[in-house]
Amino acid sequence: MKCYVVDAFTDTVFKGNPAAVCVLDEWLPADLMQEIAKENNLSETAFTVRNGEDYDLRWFTPGGEIDLCGHATLATAYVLLRFFEPNRDVVSFYTLSGVLTVERKGDLYEMDMPAYKLKRVPVTAEMEEAIGFRPLEAWMGRDLVCVLENEDQVIQAAPDKEKVGNLDGVLLQLTAKGKDYDCVTRSFAPKLGVWEDPVCGSGHCHVIPLWAEKMHKTDFHAFQASQRTGELYCRMEKDRVLIAGKAALYSVAEIFLPEKL
The missing domain is CATH 3.10.310.10 (Diaminopimelate Epimerase; Chain A, domain 1)
Incomplete structure (x- = not known):
């Protein structure tokens, strides 16, 4: 399984916020995704699976799954629109926080996210x-x-x-x-x-x-x-916050999954 590491909210590696992105054919067990997030030891590892024309998206920190993550969403959109669907400029994700849409606008990736009530x-x-x-x-x-x-x-x-x-x-x-x-x-x-x-x-x-x-x-x-x-x-x-940022690719690696999941 390929694992991309993208620095989000920057156009320069070693700045911004690094997120790991794993594009799956089907969902892995949640405990395995958690272990991968621990092994990556980044603030977030994103896992995404195609769902029709859109994608399902989940985020794991080293300490557990989280309901919303902006930088890993931006990183996932960057990976999908660069490596998997370069002819698209908009991608939508089904998440624990509802549908999140990301649009590529030049070198910016703009996310449509829910505003928290304070x-x-x-x-x-x-x-x-x-x-x-x-x-x-x-x-x-x-x-x-x-x-x-x-x-x-x-x-x-x-x-x-x-x-x-x-x-x-x-x-x-x-x-x-x-x-x-x-x-x-x-x-x-x-x-x-x-x-x-x-x-x-x-x-x-x-x-x-x-x-x-x-x-x-x-x-x-x-x-x-x-x-x-x-x-x-x-x-x-x-009641929405549109958040845009740039992204820089740091690495593309291959994760060797256990033979028995």
Whole structure:
């Protein structure tokens, strides 16, 4: 089975967020896909199977299956539209988060993703202790979103892994208004076996609706301030977030599956 590794939200290898992509003829057992994700040891491994004109898509972190992953969706669309269906520019995926459509627009891949509904929650001492800075605001969707005072705090934050793991929410998203970008974000996922996610598409399905409400605008040039960095071009459309980014192919490998599955 071929396994592609694609750096998403960048046009340069060694930046953005790497995702492994496995294109299957039929589904493997879930425990085997989980083991492959552990072996790859990337924040996400995507598995996709053709379904009529479209595809089914699932995402596995080293710690378990997840309901939504932006960068691995972008990476999967890149692989399919480059290597399997180069004459197409649009591909749709059936996922745990509904139908996700990706459209190739030049060197950008634009994903149509659901916006998470956020509920404001109290800022707590536990949040401050976990992050190292006291958030101005805290919001809860799938993830805990903490709004910090400025982008310098987002960049300088050195969260405590154990304390972050004790906070509510699947991931912790730290975000602030940017200087050169509309917003700057970092994403942490110790509960999923990933400490810092290099670029988090589903995280921007949290932070973009939040900043759209605060800034009264719909178009955003967003920056992920991880060590690898990444750029996202985002747009709000009602209850959807359109997230576009570039992609760079790092490797194509062959996985030797066990003879008895």
